[in-house]
Structure formats: C-alpha cells, structure tokens
Amino acid sequence: MLLGVLLGGVPLLAAAQATDPPAARAADTPMLTVPEVAAMPPLEWPECLVRPDVHPQIQAIEAALTRNDLADAQRRVAAHTLELRDATPQARLDAQLAAAVVMARAGNPQARQRFAAVAEDAAALNGLHAPHLLSARAGEGFMALRQGDALAAEDALRSALHLHRMRYGLHDPGQAVYLQALATLADGAAAEEQVTVLMRRQLALQRRQLLADEAATGVLEALPALIETLRNSTVFAAMAEPIGELREAVHTKLGNDHPAGVPLLIADAHASALHAxxxxxxxxxxxxxxxxxxxxxxxxxxxxxxxxxxxxxxxxxxxxxxxxxxxxxxxxxxxxxxxxxxxxxxxxxxxxxxxxxxxxALTDAAAEGWLRLGIRINPRGDVMRVTDAAMSPRQDPVGVARARAWQSAVRRAIWRPAVVDGRPATRKDMVIFDRFVPTP
Structure with a gap:
C-alpha cells in the first residue's frame, strides 16, 4: 500500500505545478535546462490515522478531504485543536498530522514545517518505529519538493524510504513513489553538474582564444550569445569565477572601456552577487x-x-x-x-x-511599525522562501498591519512577476533570481 498523504486524490506535487499552458519559447532565446521533477502518483491518507480508536473528528476530516470539501476539513481541524488540552500524546500527534495534511491540501507552505514538527515529536515519543514518523517524513519531503528545495526533499525522502523498508521490507512495491522522486532528483543534479562542467570549459576556451588571437573577432562576436545563455541557465551563479577570468582577459587585451567587455562586466557582477x-x-x-x-x-x-x-x-x-x-x-x-x-x-x-x-525600508514612521524579512537564496540563485525575521518592538496595530501588507507585496513580487524565457513564470517554474522582475 502506498503510504503518505491523500489530498483528495491530488498529489502534493500536482498542486505545485501550474495548469497554465506554457508559452512558446522564443526561437532565439538560448536556455539550459535540467530534467524537471515528474508529477508523483496520488498518495493515500496516512495509514496511522486509519484505526478503530482514532478520534471521530479525524475520521470526519478524512471524509471531508475525500469529498474535496477543504473548508469543512479546515473547520474540523480548528475545532479539534481546541479539544486537545487533556489529550494523550498519541491523540495530539493524530491531530497534528491531520492538520498538516489539510494545510498541504490548501497549498499552505507552512505544511512542510508542520510535517517536520510531527516527525520530530513522533521520533521523540516512540523512536524510529513511531507510527506517525513515516507519513510525516514523506509529507515533509514532498512539500520540500513542491517548494523547489531539492536538498531538503532528498534528505526527507531518503529518510521516508528507509522507514518504509524498515516497516514493510526491502521489496515492498509501495517504496516506488520515493524511488521515483529520488531518481529524478539525482538525474537533475547530475545534469546540472554536467552543464556546469561544459560551461566552465567553454568559458576557459574563449579566454584562451582571446589571449592567443590578436583580433579575437570570433570570440567577441560569440560573447553576447554566450552571456545570454549563461544568464538563462540554472548554473549562472556557479560561473562567477570563470566569467571574471574571461572579463579580465577582455580588459587585458582590449582595455577596460572596450564595449565587448560590458556584457561580461554585467554578468560578472551579477554572478558574483548571486554567489555571495x-x-x-x-x-x-x-x-x-x-x-x-x-x-x-x-x-x-x-x-x-x-x-x-x-x-x-x-x-x-x-x-x-x-x-x-x-x-x-x-x-x-x-x-x-x-x-x-x-x-x-x-x-x-x-x-x-x-x-x-x-x-x-519596510518602515512607516507615522505608524511606528516595521517588518524585516529574511529571504533564502540557494547557490544557484533560486529564491527558496521568504520568512519573517523581525517585527516592530512597539507592535503598533496600524504599523504591523502596514508591515504585513508589505510582506504580502514582497511575497507576490517574488512568486508572481518572475519571467522565464520571456514569458510570465508559473508556479511550475523555479524562480531564478537573475530573471526576477520586481513589482513597483
């Protein structure tokens, strides 16, 4: 039996992939890509929540999700939470896992943290054989995959695969869902590493040709297309050092003010910034x-x-x-x-x-309220998440409200107006920092 999280027959990854038809890519736009993570098959409601002694509210939440009645499921989660003051640790884990499922079904990014919290509590209570641990780690892994955090997804899914084999044996067919995701992630990492090596070789070759050829006409003509390819690639940040070396070669050969060095200057500053x-x-x-x-x-x-x-x-x-x-x-x-x-x-x-x-700044002097945000960017330059970092110490209601409005605007600016291949990005696209287009 496939274990994990049933989202009304809709997999966690399916919610992350946009239904918008992708626009046709411009024929003259070079683009390097790595394999996309394929959509996973639908996963089932956690088996640990299918028990004769489970709380009736948990059964009602499962029934609501089966009917795709998300609003009813959310109401029942909220009501059940109020009933847990004197509940047993097992009952609280049931409620937390059910709440994480509902949050994931609603597309709430905090579901990943909720799954992680359930996994931590379950392991502390019953160790590796905790009944909630497998489903929680699987949910955490697929939510990380949905959010584009490949490293965290790989870690959680490997843990889920290990737990699944501990419980059901090495050859249980239910492990296929984890193996498929891990294999795709491995393919993507291998492809990206290959792209990085090829682009480094190309930049080194351009540099050698430039320094050897007095005119270097062919190298200079190829620079704009090469830089555009780099800027549209997922390995742009990793190219900071070879781009800088090629820029130095252009300046050495042609002088600091030669027009051919400007695209490299821009790319060098940008790639170095992403790396930093x-x-x-x-x-x-x-x-x-x-x-x-x-x-x-x-x-x-x-x-x-x-x-x-x-x-x-x-x-x-x-x-x-x-x-x-x-x-x-x-x-x-x-x-x-x-x-x-x-x-x-x-x-x-x-x-x-x-x-x-x-x-x-995110400051309103009149209202005396502000909110500072933390933005995590991975080594490829992808914006991974936006989190609260600090709030106004005075907590003025008006200031906090305006700060929250700024927070919402920043989130929209990162996820909605991004451009990929000259078209508006959808949630299916990894949001690349160098293609980021801020809103006014």
Missing part, C-alpha cells in the same frame, strides 16, 4: 529590488561616467547588505574606469540615490 548571497543570511527587500534594478540597468551603450556611477551604486548595495567582499570586487571595476565623481562615493551606502519608487 547564497546563504541563510537576512536580506532586506529594498536591497534585493535595488540590486536587481542596478545590475539590469547597465547597458552596452552607456557612457563611461554613467557606467561607473551604476557600478558604485551596485557595490554600495552589497556593502550595505554586509557582503563586503563582493562590494570590494565591484568597487575595483568601478575604480578602473577612473571617474572621480563616482569613486568618491565608494563604501558610502548613504550616498545611494534611491529611486522614488523604491521603498526605503
């Missing part, structure tokens, strides 16, 4: 929006003075965000352009000329 922010650190949405605007505003036809000013602004953004190494690298490029009016602003974030349409 691939961490769990906090990220102010203002910096995120402004860095994107600045990096995408660099243009091949831009005068040297304007280009230097933009580069200093980019460096100041990274300086303000605490990524000093990236900031210093960008400042070095700006300094090479020898524009005193720009270089005098190096390392002075207060000198940034923020556009009128960019929020200075």
């Amino acid at each position: 922010i691939a961490s769990e650190g906090l990220w102010d949405p203002r910096h995120l929006r402004e860095a994107y605007r600045l990096m995408t505003s660099l243009d091949i036809d831009m005068p040297v003075v304007d280009r230097a000013q933009y580069l200093v602004d980019v460096g100041n953004v990274w300086w303000l965000a605490g990524h000093r190494a990236t900031a210093l690298a960008v400042f070095k490029v700006a300094t090479d352009l020898k524009v005193p009016s720009a270089t005098e602003r190096l390392g002075r974030p207060e000198a940034l000329a923020w556009p009128s349409g960019t929020p200075r």
Whole structure:
C-alpha cells in the first residue's frame, strides 16, 4: 500500500505545478535546462490515522478531504485543536498530522514545517518505529519538493524510504513513489553538474582564444550569445569565477572601456552577487529590488561616467547588505574606469540615490511599525522562501498591519512577476533570481 498523504486524490506535487499552458519559447532565446521533477502518483491518507480508536473528528476530516470539501476539513481541524488540552500524546500527534495534511491540501507552505514538527515529536515519543514518523517524513519531503528545495526533499525522502523498508521490507512495491522522486532528483543534479562542467570549459576556451588571437573577432562576436545563455541557465551563479577570468582577459587585451567587455562586466557582477548571497543570511527587500534594478540597468551603450556611477551604486548595495567582499570586487571595476565623481562615493551606502519608487525600508514612521524579512537564496540563485525575521518592538496595530501588507507585496513580487524565457513564470517554474522582475 502506498503510504503518505491523500489530498483528495491530488498529489502534493500536482498542486505545485501550474495548469497554465506554457508559452512558446522564443526561437532565439538560448536556455539550459535540467530534467524537471515528474508529477508523483496520488498518495493515500496516512495509514496511522486509519484505526478503530482514532478520534471521530479525524475520521470526519478524512471524509471531508475525500469529498474535496477543504473548508469543512479546515473547520474540523480548528475545532479539534481546541479539544486537545487533556489529550494523550498519541491523540495530539493524530491531530497534528491531520492538520498538516489539510494545510498541504490548501497549498499552505507552512505544511512542510508542520510535517517536520510531527516527525520530530513522533521520533521523540516512540523512536524510529513511531507510527506517525513515516507519513510525516514523506509529507515533509514532498512539500520540500513542491517548494523547489531539492536538498531538503532528498534528505526527507531518503529518510521516508528507509522507514518504509524498515516497516514493510526491502521489496515492498509501495517504496516506488520515493524511488521515483529520488531518481529524478539525482538525474537533475547530475545534469546540472554536467552543464556546469561544459560551461566552465567553454568559458576557459574563449579566454584562451582571446589571449592567443590578436583580433579575437570570433570570440567577441560569440560573447553576447554566450552571456545570454549563461544568464538563462540554472548554473549562472556557479560561473562567477570563470566569467571574471574571461572579463579580465577582455580588459587585458582590449582595455577596460572596450564595449565587448560590458556584457561580461554585467554578468560578472551579477554572478558574483548571486554567489555571495547564497546563504541563510537576512536580506532586506529594498536591497534585493535595488540590486536587481542596478545590475539590469547597465547597458552596452552607456557612457563611461554613467557606467561607473551604476557600478558604485551596485557595490554600495552589497556593502550595505554586509557582503563586503563582493562590494570590494565591484568597487575595483568601478575604480578602473577612473571617474572621480563616482569613486568618491565608494563604501558610502548613504550616498545611494534611491529611486522614488523604491521603498526605503519596510518602515512607516507615522505608524511606528516595521517588518524585516529574511529571504533564502540557494547557490544557484533560486529564491527558496521568504520568512519573517523581525517585527516592530512597539507592535503598533496600524504599523504591523502596514508591515504585513508589505510582506504580502514582497511575497507576490517574488512568486508572481518572475519571467522565464520571456514569458510570465508559473508556479511550475523555479524562480531564478537573475530573471526576477520586481513589482513597483
């Protein structure tokens, strides 16, 4: 029997994949891709919740999901939660797992955390043989897969596979659902690694040809297409070092102000920035929006003075965000352009000329309320999730309400207006930072 979570016959992954028909890709847009995770077959309601002694409310929640009556299921979860003050640990785990199922069915991203909490509590209560542990880890893994967190998905699904084999044996057909997902994830990782190796070789070859050929005409003609391919690839952030080496070769051969070096300059700054922010650190949405605007505003036809000013602004953004190494690298490029009016602003974030349409911060001075967000970006540059990081200490109701509105706007800005291959992205697409298009 397949174990996991029944979502009214709809798998967890199916909810993550958009039903919108994808627009036709432009023939002249190069794009590197890795295999997509295939939709999983429907999974069943957790077997540990199908017992004669299970609470009647749990049975009612299962019946509501079977009818696809999500509203009724949510009401019953809320009502059942109020009845758990004096319940046994087993009954509380039943209720928490049922609540996680309903949250997943509703598309609530917090379902992943709820599944993880159930798994932790179940393991603490009964160890590896806890009846709720398998379903909770499976739910956590498929929710991570839905959210695009491949590493967390692989970890949870491997755990679920191990637990399944412990309970049902090494050859039980029910393990196929985990094996399929893990195999697809492995294929994607292998394909991405292969793409990374090939692109590194291509960039190294371009650099050698450029330094060997006096005219280097062919290399220069191929640069725009190569950079566009890199920017549309899932391995863009991993190319920061070879892009920088190729840019240095162009500057050495042709000079800092040669137009051929501008696309590489833009790509170098952008890839380096993606690599620098691939961490769990906090990220102010203002910096995120402004860095994107600045990096995408660099243009091949831009005068040297304007280009230097933009580069200093980019460096100041990274300086303000605490990524000093990236900031210093960008400042070095700006300094090479020898524009005193720009270089005098190096390392002075207060000198940034923020556009009128960019929020200075998630702060409303009149209401005395603010909300700082944390944005996690993985090493490929994918925006993984947006989380609350800090709230206004005074908790003014109006300020908190406005801060929550900003939070909602930032979430929409990350997931809705993204562009992939020149078309609006759907939830099926991995949201790539360098294709991120912020809303006003």
